[in-house]
Structures are given as structure tokens and as C-alpha cells.
């Protein structure tokens with residue numbers, strides 16, 4: 253009161269009309285009675301059962317009993333999801349919520365501000381409550397990411413949990429059970445306690461561990477040991493649409509085993525009691541990559557093993573998710589760590605969390621043999637070319653893209669190149685290549701980013717208690733490897749606008765970016781698998797191979813000027829029906845001439861003739877050796893002994 257009077261006195265002198273009331277309503281301050289999480293033991297226990305057997309309707313029946321309550325209680329549905337870095341908890345899929353105590357219904361009301369919170373009107377006599385609801389898993393891709401099919405399923409526990417407000421989630425004990433279709437196998441970082449029929453009960457864990465431990469299950473599965481001589485079990489748990497897709501050749505198993513050893517050589521420690529790659533080979537559930545501390549969700553092309561030569565493009569997924577056990581789960585940005593799932597996360601350090609993970613994921617893909625050296629170089633060429641041409645960097649700093657998980661939960665975008673999107677992954681990896689080669693240059697080859705990885709992620713071997721970090725911690729660790737003005741190095745690359753992409757790592761690595769009129773084998777296989785015609789670095793467009801519809805167009809490119817926008821369909825090229833070959837032939841024929849390429853487009857219900865004014869021919873990126881002597885990049889990609 254005193255402060256307000258003082259302020260009014262001061263202001264009334266300086267700005268006479270500052271406090272004059274305007275016409276119209278004033279805001280009602282929201283009243284919220286949701287306890288903030290505290291680091292104290294929850295005085296009861298959660299028991300949760302998820303019945304996953306209704307595969308046809310994709311309905312999960314959830315029963316929860318919660319002891320330790322004392323009268324009125326607030327239950328929370330997880331909103332901010334680890335790994336998503338965003339408030340994407342699927343609360344719209346909860347239905348049929350009923351709460352009871354000793355068999356009698358208990359009233360509940362959703363908080364009008366925090367809509368992920370439920371006020372439960374239990375009486376002080378109620379020491380425990382029962383909670384029943386249905387989780388309505390998406391029935392088609394239109395509704396959301398498919399999680400259940402007739403042959404396999406994915407259960408992320410955050411979808412099926414209501415938990416008490418007021419506690420750090422690591423302080424809430426929970427005992428979970430799952431009912432699966434008969435004769436299905438499952439895998440999870442959770443340890444089973446008992447099984448009765450098709451129901452399995454897991455050993456008690458805390459809620460943080462439960463949410464971090466999804467279950468994959470299926471009709472057709474296979475479990476492969478990735479570290480048979482190690483003390484710490486690491487398994488590849490495959491779940492597939494058909495048994496044929498599970499055929500893993502010995503040499504394929506060998507490179508995944510090598511991945512584990514190369515990661516140990518890099519980090520010099522591990523942070524799990526056991527680790528499971530939950531690997532789905534499916535067209536029936538959506539392919540997804542999501543990191544966890546002692547497991548990861550790895551969904552890639554269903555023919556990853558049976559068409560090994562055609563699916564190299566996706567083989568950095570497991571190294572990426574595995575790296576997250578060190579970078580992201582064990583060591584986590586301080587502003588991203590939260591006490592429970594309803595406190596907002598901040599994503600400012602995702603260029604470390606995701607950017608360096610992207611870097612090590614691709615380096616480990618090469619070191620383990622998942623990629624040969626040429627494949628790793630071809631992937632790097634594609635990344636470098638993307639950022640060399642990206643127009644969005646004219647207005648938007650890389651740092652700002654760390655807000656993208658919150659701004660846009662991966663919805664389609666009309667002008668992705670101009671908007672920029674989650675560039676902290678791939679451009680982040682270029683910054684770390686820049687840093688790695690700089691450390692090598694400054695230390696005359698004695699030190700490298702491997703030393704940073706060991707010093708930063710390899711502490712506390714065997715522990716999986718999270719250790720958080722700040723920007724300053726990253727800078728200090730870099731300085732301990734190689735003294736330099738790392739603050740300026742990083743901030744310049746993170747915050748500057750309209751500067752060239754950070755490609756110094758290529759030059760220092762002994763390579764340069766070039767373009768030829770033929771794609772690399774790596775790109776050819778990737779585009780064939782994705783059924784796309786990628787002409788991003790020539791006319792500036794990516795096209796659906798089959799029907800000629802535009803999937804992505806580069807801002808201000810020749811395609812942009814010819815009105816090739818996302819959603820437009822190319823019907824004809826120079827008077828003949830569209831085909832990928834016809835378009836490529838027309839681009840080649842126009843090279844060095846002044847003749848435009850004539851296209852017939854369909855945009856919505858309009859047809860139009862347009863001219864593509866482009867004369868530089870087909871252009872695909874490659875890396876080429878630059879200079880003589882040993883290339884630092886070759887050493888970065890080489891297996892460690």
C-alpha cells in the first residue's frame with residue numbers, strides 16, 4: 253500500500269494522465285490454488301493400471317488409486333513433456349473421468365486457468381481415492397500420432413497419469429501395471445515384478461522414472477544383446493508389422509554393437525543400470541525418435557534391416573537417441589529441468605542438448621560403421637548446403653529457433669526456409685564441428701571435442717542422478733579443453749542475424765562444399781525412399797515424386813518466383829505431363845540458355861501457366877577434399893580403438 257501511494261505521487265507529477273482510468277472493463281485477477289512442487293516425500297503411493305488390450309478402438313482404460321491424500325487434492329495431467337521440450341501433453345484425449353473414495357463418487361472441477369489441473373473435492377476422511385478414465389489414443393493420423401495397431405503398440409506413461417500437485421515427481425512412488433493382448437512381448441526400461449495372465453506388474457519406481465520409461469509391445473518382436481561381454485545390459489528390442497522385417501544380419505548386429513563400444517570410448521562412462529533401444533519397424537504406428545535416460549523410442553523405416561542399402565539416411569537415429577542418455581537426460585540444461593511436468597520449461601540451451609547430440613549422433617554413426625565415411629560426408633554436405641542457402645537467417649537468429657518447440661509443435665509450414673524451424677539441431681551440429689576443428693587446430697591436434705564430451709558428460713560414472721548445466725558451464729568446460737574466447741565464439745554464432753552459415757568447420761576439417769549435376773548415392777537413396785524429388789539447390793523446391801505436388805519451396809528461389817508454393821501441383825513441364833524425369837530433363841536443357849521452362853500448375857481449383865526462369869542446371873551438394881595432408885574431418889569420423 254505504501255509503495256503504491258508513493259508511486260502514484262511520483263507519477264502524478266511527471267505524467268499527469270498516466271493513471272486516468274479509461275472506459276471499459278478491467279481484468280479480474282485469476283485465482284489459482286495449485287501447490288507449487290516441493291522437494292519432499294509424498295506421503296502415499298500411486299498405483300496405476302493401463303489396459304492396452306482394446307486395439308481395434310485404440311482405447312486405453314486407466315485405473316489409478318492414490319493414497320496419501322488429505323481432503324481436497326489437486327491432480328495434474330502432465331503438460332510439459334521431456335524430450336518434446338513443449339506443453340504438448342495430450343489432455344484433449346482424456347475422457348470418462350470418474351473419481352471416487354470408498355466407492356462413493358467425489359466431485360472434481362478443472363482449473364479454469366491451468367486446464368491440466370483438476371480440483372478434487374475429497375473430504376478429510378478420505379485417505380485414498382480411485383481414479384478411472386479412458387485415454388483415447390488417435391484412431392487415424394488425422395487425429396494424431398498413431399500409437400496402437402493390431403500388431404504393436406507404444407505406451408508413453410505421461411498419457412495415462414494423473415498425479416498429485418505439490419511434490420517433485422522424483423518424490424512420488426508409483427507402482428504400474430499393464431494389460432497387453434494375449435501372447436504379446438514387451439520391452440521397457442521398467443523392471444517387471446510379476447505377471448498374471450496378460451497383465452504385468454512392474455517394480456515400484458518414482459514418477460519421474462515411470463514417465464521416462466515407455467513400454468513397447470507387439471505380436472512380432474526380437475531382442476538382441478548389444479553388449480554380450482559388458483557388465484551393463486544393452487538391448488535392441490525390435491517390434492515389427494510382420495515377422496519378415498525382423499531379419500537382422502550378423503553384420504548389421506555387429507555395427508549396433510560397435511555403436512555401444514564407440515559411445516563408451518567417447519564418453520568414458522554411462523548413466524544407466526541397463527539400456528533398451530525400443531525400435532519399431534512399422535507403417536502402422538508413427539515413426540518417432542524420443543530420448544529417455546535408460547531407453548529410447550526409435551521408429552524408422554520398417555525396412556531398415558531388410559533394405560539396408562536403401563535406408564542409410566535414417567541410421568543416425570539410434571546413435572542420436574543413445575547420445576541423449578548422456579546429453580539431455582543425465583546432463584540437462586538448468587532452465588529445462590523442472591520439478592514436475594506442469595512447470596514451464598525453457599529451451600535456451602537446445603543447441604547443446606539437441607545440437608551437440610546431433611553432432612555426436614552422426615559422428616558415432618560413422619565411427620560405429622552404421623554409415624561409411626562417404627555416407628557421413630554426404631549427409632554433412634546436405635546439411636551445409638541447406639544452411640548456405642537458407643534465407644530465414646536474414647531475419648532470425650539461431651538462438652530464437654530454440655523457442656520453436658513451444659511456438660510450433662511440428663505443424664506443416666508454408667515457408668519453412670524463410671520461417672526457420674528447430675535449426676538448433678542441424679545448424680547446431682555445424683557449430684560443434686566448427687568448435688571441434690578449432691580445438692584441434694589450436695592444440696595442434698592434441699585435444700578435440702572428444703575431450704569436452706568426456707569431461708562434460710562422462711562425470712559420475714554409473715550414476716543417473718541428473719546434473720544440470722548453464723551456458724557458463726559449457727564455456728568453462730570448453731576452456732578447460734582449449735583456452736579461447738568461447739563466449740564470443742558461441743554468442744556470435746547463436747545471436748547474429750544475416751551472417752553466413754557456420755561452415756568454417758568444413759574448411760578446417762579439410763573439405764569444401766561443391767555442387768555437381770548428380771546427387772550422391774546417399775541422397776539418391778534417401779529421396780527414393782521418401783518418394784521425393786529434391787531440387788532445393790537448383791530451382792529451390794522439393795516435390796512429391798508421384799504426383800508433382802510441391803512439399804517445400806525456398807523463399808525467393810526461381811521456384812518461388814514461378815509461384816511454386818507448398819500445395820501447388822505441377823501438371824505439365826514444357827507441354828508434356830509431369831514426371832520427375834521430365835522436370836529434370838527440362839532443367840538440364842535450359843542450362844546456359846535463355847529459354848524459360850514452361851509449367852502448368854494447379855493451385856487449389858485454379859490452373860495456370862507459369863515460366864520458370866532458371867539456367868544453371870541441376871545442382872546437388874557434395875564435399876570435396878580441400879588441400880593436402882591429413883583431414884581433421886577424416887579423423888573425427890574414424891572409429892576409436
Ligand SMILES: [Zn+2]
Nearest residue numbers: 572576606609
Ligand atoms: Zn534429440
